Amino acid sequence: MSSLTIPSSLDSWQPADVMRWAAGQFGIDGLVVTASFEDAVLVHVAATAVPGIEITLLDTQYLFAETQWLVDELTKRLDLNLRLIRPLPDVLPDNLWQTDTEGCCHVRKVEPLNRAIAGKAAWVTGIRRADGPTRADAAVAAFDIGRGLVKVNPLATYSDDDMALYAHLHELPAHPLADKGYASIGCWPCTRPVAPGEDKRAGRWSGSAKTECGLHV
Template identity: 60%
Template structure:
């Protein structure tokens, strides 16, 4: 049984980091109603996996006020198709669309992403994310399961070992809709003011906060990682 404390717990032997469906099913058994997925809707894969292997688990969209229309389209398309419980979390009432992203991206992300995420995760014990190691250097060492001491919950990354080819095969095999921006050169999709298409050979996340000293929005800050397997030291 997964230990729900601030201690680092071993990753159960049953977890195969290449088997996303089994990882999600395990998380559903472990965390039950305490489980949630936050999705960027960059692609449809994790949403489809969770809706299939952990039916009823809420899927959270952080509506930053600056989502691409194409992303909103994919959210609606998938929700109508898969009928998952969608929770749209918005910034607090006093956060109005403004020009903060032009001069203070840290503050803008704090008000429009990090605070709403923390609210969405309150009372949860398991958090599924779409982090993959191939996303870029800042994610290259991410384990399949880790403990987020900042928020006090277990973080599950079922796609951590998936390649871009794995994602493509899953979309084709399940006849899933795509975010139209991907074919226009956006391999990583966030808010429209802070996302540009990337050139061939560029890092997948090079189009996020391009030209600024920022690579992560603060959603995935953790202080402890689970790195051992049961029976190992």
């Protein structure tokens, strides 16, 4: 890993080329691709650029039914190699999201992610600079010191228009909530639609200071 050189030109690469670079660097078994399935773009990029690559979904127990639908639809359409990572067996559905969102995200997202990336050399995510101010500096690829691996964000430079064009060109299904004002989609208890002009992630943990679930920090 110490000999890894991250190309300085990655910002100008297409997402599929970033995926192929990552697969070449780390091997298909050295990568973990996590997808939230709030849209189909990352999943399509990863599965078509690196056929057979495992796509990991963190099943928090609180995914929207509409998200489950998109998971099923894309799994069939793209013949996805889907891996579901669930919370530990002693984490049962509860009301923690009402009283302790940090604790709830920890047992349903952070701990499962740590299991998903254990032993991997690189982690591929769908975060984009256009997601909002907290992600404005996201690199296409950079060493994540905290987690001890390389974090690869093939869509980091994609604007909302780029995402829409990609989805249109590849005739990808949309998340059913996308045209109902849900600009960012996570767990149903902690996601609301946003009003015109609001930040895209304003509907996540609305009314609290929390802006990230702990995965992308």
